[in-house]
Amino acid sequence: MRENGHLFVRQYAVAIGCLIAAAGCTAFLAWIMRDVIDKIFVQQNRTAIYSLPAIVFLTFAIRGLANYGQAVVLARIGNNIVARYQRRLFAHITELSVDFFAENRSAHLAARINQNVSGIRDTLNLTVTSLARDALTLVFLVFVMIWQDPVLSGIALLAGPPIVLMIGGLARKLRAATRQAIDINARVLASMQEAAQGITVVKAFTMEAPLRERIERLILKAEERSNKIAGITERTSPVTEMLAGLAIAGVIGYSGYRAVVYGYSPGSMFAFITALLLAYDPARRLAKLQVQLERALVNASMIYEILDMEPRQADAPDAKELKAERGEIAFRNVSFGYYPGESVLRDLSFVAPAGKTTALIGASGGGKSTIVALLQRFYDVQEGAITVDGEDIRNVTKRSLRSKIAYVPQAPYLFEGTIRENIRLGRPDATDEEIAEAARQAQAEEFILAAPQGYDTPVGENGMTLSGGQRQRLSIARALVRNAPILLLDEATSALDTRSETLVQAALDAAMKNRTVIVVAHRLSTITNADQILVVDGGQIVERGTHRDLVDREEGHYARFYGLQSGGSRRSADLAGARG
Incomplete structure (x- = not known):
């Protein structure tokens, strides 16, 4: 973990370095506009005709490579974050008590986790890109603006305070709406998953129409909530555009007046306006940052609600083997x-x-x-x-x-994978010979060898390719291969027909000896x-x-x-x- 942590820091350092390079290149492009206007168009310097375009091209090339580098590195970091939290969540969920799963529908839990894990990645990536790219780009460009003309800079920056105040109010409204949207979307995905898993029951009882109506109601609620979030999130755009437009119009009018009346150099004015226009996009993204972070933080907080849960049947501090x-x-x-x-x-x-x-x-x-x-x-x-x-x-x-303890439940449950892998779950270190012996004891070998790929035949979702009796016999084989001193049979032969029950009962009688x-x-x-x-x-x-x-x-x-x-x-x- 420590080595991975150092690698993570290095990755962020590389990404931040690329972002700084991209921000510096953007500011330099605004800076060099003064020389482009004055030396080429005013002074008509022939050397500058060749050197300045080359410098501009080189600057764009460096910025492109820097943006590519930061995008790839941050994507890898984001994917790594998702993978880490998925592993951490699964490990933690498997440690939680059975009553947790009795209180939380599995499909809803899976859908919610799927949405929430991305929240942590978005939080970190938004923070890094906003601070290292947008904030630095804005700082560099503001420096260029102030260097070129402090008075015009003051006019342009008047739009900042009203935008900040407006964003603070919107972020508070967004928090509650985002949490509700996550819950509704999870219910939609969970309902679809349950319908797919129980499709035979759905068709047998002609439940298609009522299920469609129920899911359509959920989808409508999710759509309404998403529209509300979009309305809150995008409310910043018209105000930001109008304030920015007012500031840019004021700068152009004032600088044009000074150029016409007082003969100011056009190079400085163009450099300033270029910096101002280039600063608009990072400023607009930063204006939305708090709103975006609120959405990401809601997802992240819901993940930690699960991670912070303590198992109700925790081991005692001095528990022994x-x-x-x-x-x-x-x-x-x-x-x-x-x-x-x-x-x-x-x-x-x-x-x-x-x-x-x-x-x-x-x-x-x-x-x-x-x-x-x-x-x-x-x-x-x-x-x-x-x-x-x-x-x-x-x-x-x-x-x-x-x-x-070896346990055979009333309702057998098989996992994704092959017949061999499902039996081996009873004891991961079991050999192929021990698996085959357990299958023989459970009277399962006959249908296993008749399967297309024998022990390597995939069982399908929860063993849907097998009959109820076959699933139960595989469940019994999984318990037998465990070779535990205690055997629990919860109506283990309930899913078997008379012939299978007779065969399995004979196998169980043998397996019960000395246990x-x-x-x-x-x-x-x-x-x-x-x-x-x-x-x-x-x-x-x-x-x-x-x-x-x-x-x-x-x-x-x-x-x-x-x-x-x-x-x-x-x-x-x-x-x-x-x-x-």
């Missing part, structure tokens, strides 16, 4: 709720013995999936404690805790061999035992669930045991 040699899991008097006043788990306690399988079943909303989320420390318990081999998981690093396994299930046929079954209802354990023990309790929750499923009412059973 989790060993998890046995993998025994214990929930001790755990209470938890996602929202204040709403408890999902209430004084819940159980022990998942090391090397054994514990199954969780129950009605929807009972808290089964919350147990899985708390064990991975996606959220912190509000009361009680969760331990692994006697270690409170709040006292160990999140990375070491999660490295000891601590917690299974969330709604198909009771998949957990009949579990070492213990816990029935979760209303955030508490209401029944516990083996399959045989619980079935024998004719009036129990488990016996009722089992009766529904084995009695042929599969739909009712699935609903009864849906994900909690």
Whole structure:
């Protein structure tokens, strides 16, 4: 980082050097106009006819090269800034807690970040170009003007104070409008992204028309806000033009009067007017600088709102590495709720013995999936404690805790890349042989080898080229290749057909050996061999035992669930045991 910092300083130094050279050349062109008029047109000096045009050409050439150099260097710096903040933002976002993503739509967040990152680049580049190019050019040209004629300079500079006062008022109005525009534009992009991702649902439910109407309303709001910003931003132009025109007209009139009445040299007058005209563009850009900076700073401040967020499940200052040699899991008097006043788990306690399988079943909303989320420390318990081999998981690093857990969610998620790359995400150092073995255990090898490029076949966006069962089997393979002592299965076979479920269940049975396994299930046929079954209802354990023990309790929750499923009412059973 330190070497990169020095390189960054050198790059800015080169850019500023080029900008100074361009500003100096612009001022020199105004300066030399006096000699062009006096020596060529008044004195008719033959030598000057050849030397002065050559000097003018050389000055333009140097200015062109300097402008090219500063533009390229600043573009590279800007691209580097964007890349740095993109890396920093992604690293920080991945450290934020799960509840952050529950509160912020992913598409809206991505669109907002995409707009905001450019704000930091614009802030730095606007500052450098304005100070090093426009401000220096203006200073050099004002020096030329004052040197040529102090009185005319005073007339020309009278336009400055009114412009500065006007810009200050406009900048304050622009700040709020820019923030609203960024938010609306992010919502537009997010809505388009969501529609593209859910296009099959959109078409299946003929949602095209209502979605178009909703997005059109957002686009209209964004257009209105952008028009308001344009109105505020460009409000400086007519006033600046009129004040500048008044100053230039006064200078031309006064200098012409002096030339006609008092016989002043035309060279000085032309040099002064040239400097004044050349100074107009940098002065106009500087007049808009504060307005432009307000827009850029709003973007930058919104980026730092994200960067300044602290993870709610941060590691304790003295957090240590989790060993998890046995993998025994214990929930001790755990209470938890996602929202204040709403408890999902209430004084819940159980022990998942090391090397054994514990199954969780129950009605929807009972808290089964919350147990899985708390064990991975996606959220912190509000009361009680969760331990692994006697270690409170709040006292160990999140990375070491999660490295000891392999997780198969109900809804499988695949990332951009190939089948091999998606399985390897479970353990980046896994060999190709280990990936193939995990695929075989997950009963995925058959369809992988039938794919056009085998393990190197791209999966498409979230695995859209694969069936639901195939995606789930790849998700299981990703968990198996992790080779962790704790295995969490959150309805891992829910997306499989009967044949695939049978094959995967056989693979999972083998994978469960010598591991601590917690299974969330709604198909009771998949957990009949579990070492213990816990029935979760209303955030508490209401029944516990083996399959045989619980079935024998004719009036129990488990016996009722089992009766529904084995009695042929599969739909009712699935609903009864849906994900909690």
